[in-house]
Amino acid sequence: MTTAEMIIAYAVWLALVVLCFSFLLTVWRVIKGPTLPDRVVALDMLTGIVIGFIALIAIRTGFTLYIDIAISLGLVGFLATVAFARFILSRGNREVPKEDRMKAFTASVPEPRRKSVARRPSGTGPAVRRKAKK
Amino acid sequence: MMDILLAAITALLILGGAGFALVAAIGLNRLPDLYTRMHAASKAGTVGSGLLLLAVGVHAGDLPTFARALAGFFFFVLTAPISAHLLAMAAHKVGYPLCAESVRDEMKDYDKRI
Structure with missing residues (x-):
């Protein structure tokens, strides 16, 4: 293994750990989030983190075709967020305070x-x- | 020597992207209300995934791959503000409150002004 490959391997490993941690933090917001828009924002963020995961796998395996998958996942995430925004608009605010x-x-x-x-x-x-x- | 430089740039992009994603996730958990959380998710989160895509392009080292990665980055930067704006607009119009520390709400009498 050359020096360049070793640098990339260590960086990818460290980034995978960091992304795992941020994924868990975002899932915690999805679970906890007091209102529906909070959860939608966290789901949008979750899509971004998964795109990061896909990019790291692309570097690790060397298949650059993964970039297209990441782009299409970003498109799906964008459309999902837009649909959720329309849903929130049409549903209205029916969240009760938490104690209630x-x-x-x-x-x-x-x-x-x-x-x-x-x-x-x-x-x-x-x-x-x-x-x-x- | 050249490939070590390229690997260093790629590693910097990878670690920067992962760091931005971590900052976004921490901001998502620490900030007080929906509208401030949206800042963290849609700015830092987008830059995080975009930097990781750019790292793929730089690592592959040929022009078509780099162009596709750049197109993906541009696409994310283009769509993130649109979705964040739509979501914030919907939440504010429906009446989700701002946090108590908020100083001003310029959209308060939006319906009366138009």
Whole structure:
């Protein structure tokens, strides 16, 4: 192995480790992200990291055809983000504050299904729930 | 000597791209709200993957591959602001709040002005 190949091999190895770490951090944001747009941003970022992975594999194996795969993955990621943006626009904001959501979740678990359905009619806002409790 | 220089440039591009991706991921976790997280994801993340693509082009060493890598980089730089802008516009129009530390919101009365 020549010096040049060794430099590339070490750099690719280190970059793979760093990309793995950033991939895990981004997945953590997808899991945790309090709202839907947060998750969409993290998914967009995830596509970028996967493109980086593909580029590293292209360097490691020497198949430059991987560049085309990376470009098409970028196109798919862009279209997915645009579609998600349209979806967010058409869906509206229905995220409840986190304490409320957790309260509703833990309160509805032990009770029978009929009651919890009657308690939460169609809207899920705090005002509706408060009225239903009376 | 020449190939060592080329390998050093490639290694620099690889490590730079991976570092940008790491910075973007840290920013995605540390920043307070959606609109600031978008900064990290769409700027640093795009540059990270773009630098890695450029590294493939430099490493291959022939012109068609380098041109394709450059085209990919250009494509990512072109599409990232569009998608980030669309997403931020949709989220703001639907009413996702800014974080409490935000100083000003110039889009607050956007619907009234147009």
